[in-house]
Amino acid sequence: MPFIDREDAARQLAKALRRYAGKHALVLAVPRGAVPMGAIIARALGGELDIVLVRKLGAPGNPELAIGAVDESGWTYLTPHAAMYGADSVYVDRERTGQLETLRRRRAMYTPGREAASAAGRVVIIVDDGLATGASMIAALHAVREQKPARLVCAVPVAPPQTLERMRPYADEVVCLESPPAFRAVGEFYREFPQVEDEQVIACLNAR
Structure with a gap:
């Protein structure tokens, strides 16, 4: 399998995104699974972590x-x-x-009692732990594009080729580590893929 777990995938994604280090990038993770990944990427790039909520x-x-x-x-x-x-x-x-x-x-x-981080004029990287249909990522990219970021990046460890093509009109850049044509579910590409709980999401956001 390409990835040991989400932490491994996040470290690999951070390397693929290293050109954005030091640019105060806003890393927006799609809850719940991608939030621990987003925390690792934001830390590696010296960026800011927040969430983008879609369902x-x-x-x-x-x-x-x-x-x-x-x-x-x-x-x-x-x-x-x-x-x-x-x-x-x-x-x-x-x-x-x-x-x-x-x-x-x-x-x-x-995020009780605080406003969402503003994406206006910033490099924004939207992170998920993988895409299947890509519907949630398209909604996330659309929501953030409305805020007029300077650059909007879709970053995922794995997605099928046809889904990646679907992302391209919505993002300035699509970063994907693995794009296998035979694809059934995101979890198939991780050795360990446990559910991320709300408490983990809150802990990551409180530590940002």
Whole structure:
């Protein structure tokens, strides 16, 4: 497997991103899995760590299958195959409403009493622990692009080639360490891939 665990993947990503060291980059991690990775990358680059909150929209009857994603503003991306899985407008509205409520709860839990770090005019690196459909990353890139960063980078350890191509219109640069054509799930490319808990996310953000 390419990666021992998320820490190993983060160290490798930090090396691939070393040209941004000393540029006060804003490293935005997608909770929950990427937050410990983002902490390692931000530390290696001398940057600032924060989160970008987005939520996957699950398919009818199969919540693990992404048919899209939503950001905190309510902007929604739908994958090309969303309708094929029975996601009509009524279903999408209901799923969006539920996921927005989850985003509100997470914002209150993860960053109580403080504003999100501003991306305006900065190098911003959005980190996730891997992409499958890429829906959540597209929502994250769109949300941050609205803040007018100087440069917007998508950085992931692993993603299928077709998903990486889907990212390119939304980012100024896409950094990916492994892009295998045979791809079923992100966790297949890690020897250890435990779930990251809310407490770990909060600890990383409090130590930033």
